[in-house]
Amino acid sequence: MAGRTVKKDDKTNTWYYLFTHGINDNGKPKQYKKRGFKTKQAAQKAMNELDHSLTTGTYVKPNKILYREYMIEQWLEDKLTRVKRQTLETYTWLVKTHILPVLGGTEINNLTAMQIQGLYNKLTKEKKLSDENIQKVHTLINDSLKKAERWGLIQKNPASLVDRPKMIRKEVMVWSMDEVKHFLKHTDNESRYYIAFELALASGMRQGEILGLRWQDVDFENNCVRITQTLSSDGKEIQPYTKTRAGTRNIDLPAETMNQLKKHKNRLEKEMGEAEPVDYTDMDLVVCSKNGTPTNKSNLRRAFDKSIQKAGLKKMKFHCMRHTHATLLLLQGVNPKVVSERLGHSSVKITLDVYSHLLPSMQKETAEQLGRALYED
Template sequence: MEGSVKKDEKTNKWFYVADVGKKPNGDRNQKKKRGFKTKKEAEKALNELLNQVHSGSYVEPSKMLYKDYLKQWLEDKQTKVRASTMLTYSWLVEDHIIPALGHVELAKLNPMLIQQTYTTLMKEGKLGSENIQKTHTLVNDSLNRAERWGLISKNPAALVERPRAEKKEIQIWDIKELNAFLWSARVSRYHIAFFIAAWTGMRQSEILGLRWKDIDFDNKTLRVVQTLRHNSTELVSTTKTKASNRNIALSDQTIEALQKHRRRQIKERLHAGEVYNNHDLVVCTAVGTPLNSRNLNRTFYDLIKKTKIRRISFHSLRHTHASLMLASGENVKIVSERLGHANIRITLDTYSHLLPNMQRDAAQNFDKLMLPGDELMEAVNQY
């Protein structure tokens, strides 16, 4: 199979011509793709197309369904994104994009069909606005590559406006609600998971991946280096972002709670005997295996119902931790580091609802630093 890249002198843009096999009558089957701004872009697209032809995965656009193309595109993505990101991609593609658009031939996709898909997803309410935005990103990215490969003449998703994401109001507990919940949860074998979430702001996946060797009892710190994949029992030695891999300082109460939990876990291990499968996990099942997040959430919601307080998500314990720290006057940068945010702007954007009150408190606190008017004038005169 051969191909070449040339420049169109009339449009001053580049194009490629490639042999992709034989037509049914035996003639050469050539594909031409125009409109590349640079020679490098045209060469990249040509190489991608020829690689597909050589590997035997090339299919004529008129015969290829979008679902078949998406499966190949998704498989190729595995080498370019993190495992946690890949789980989200697979879920959106397999559960939402393919059911809606998978039956359509790749070459027959159009902006109206794609827009209707987004509208339906919004009306059904099965996906939040942020995930509908991600759906658009995946559709657009997959069809961009299809265009580069010459499988379609133009990416129809590029003509569809990116869906708007509505910012959800953060739900948190106040001190009374948090204390009431933790008191009810004190007898639960998963009490330590709720305690860590409230006292450190760690994500659920980070808590379920936390090992005893990651905790430094002498220096009262823990290191976030491992997570548990959502709705699975697979441990991953990666965190959500680079900033998520972090050290978190622990309070005396947290150290005490961890030590108490460890003594309880040792008893469980001795009781289980040979069936105990030790993963060194702080939060685990009675036989030491990783705890599926669904089981933890089930316990969490049962305890909320028992306590008769407002229902919030487990993730809202993280928001509760951050909000209470900020409301108490803690430095935003410190809170951002504890949460493992990539930058302080994320923290400010997420908890901006607290800033007006904090600014008022700051203004009053500055008053306390300064002398009243008469005393200030006297000090100036003395100077």
């Protein structure tokens, strides 16, 4: 037994449908009714979709759960055991500050692709978030609704119908080889932070990886370091890399950098020997405070800024030394796959995307080298 009715509600100037399908437990026809459609066609389409879902067994009974309730009480709660603390804090900030104020008051099964797209448009116009974070907002919404679909809370994930927001990559700031040499020459190599600068430029390690590097992961015999852990971005904890994470890797280093590491190690051993045992915490860190504890990132940043000013170079962030390392290798013709492995990127595509601005000049040099090989005696 089935009945289909689409009518206009003159009081609200909207359309509604009344659909009869199946029998209730009491033997009476089971009816489904929904109001609030702006057009007759919209009501008809919604009724057809309901008919299809009931016929195919994919129907999801409407619920009154607000998206806010679902995100906080279920989705974020589920993430608590699946991601690291720092990552969870970022998710929570994006959800509570930028997602829920716009979408939180809507019942989860009433969310639409247009609402989600509207949020992305709003965030883009306000420019309060970076393109990267707006993409993260999309990732979180899409993941949450995909899970809601699997859990039977919604019939279809509306975020799957919305395009991922575009991200315009800013050209990275780097030093030339001459500027790198000038910086190292005019930087106080007696400073406890000098080794951090040397490692950043010679290895391309992330700041957190440098501040989390242990002496047990420095191989003086084979002139390399093994990246196994990182200092969290808030500086509160050392986080180990898992075996499957792209960050875990070996990086070969120049002999000169290894010599600087030996010199730095001697300095730290002397400091530890002179310190009172009660005042020193030996965490085996290569870059550490005078008490052996992790280095404060603000102190490192101030030391870096001071060294740049002393060298008379253009100011840039500590992370740009990682970009400088990669750029210099690519300009010297090092295979992008090798560069990607040194940086700990999960794929060479990421490396090529970030440093694509170098490709035109690299291709020109390659063509010239090929020409000389083919046509010169």
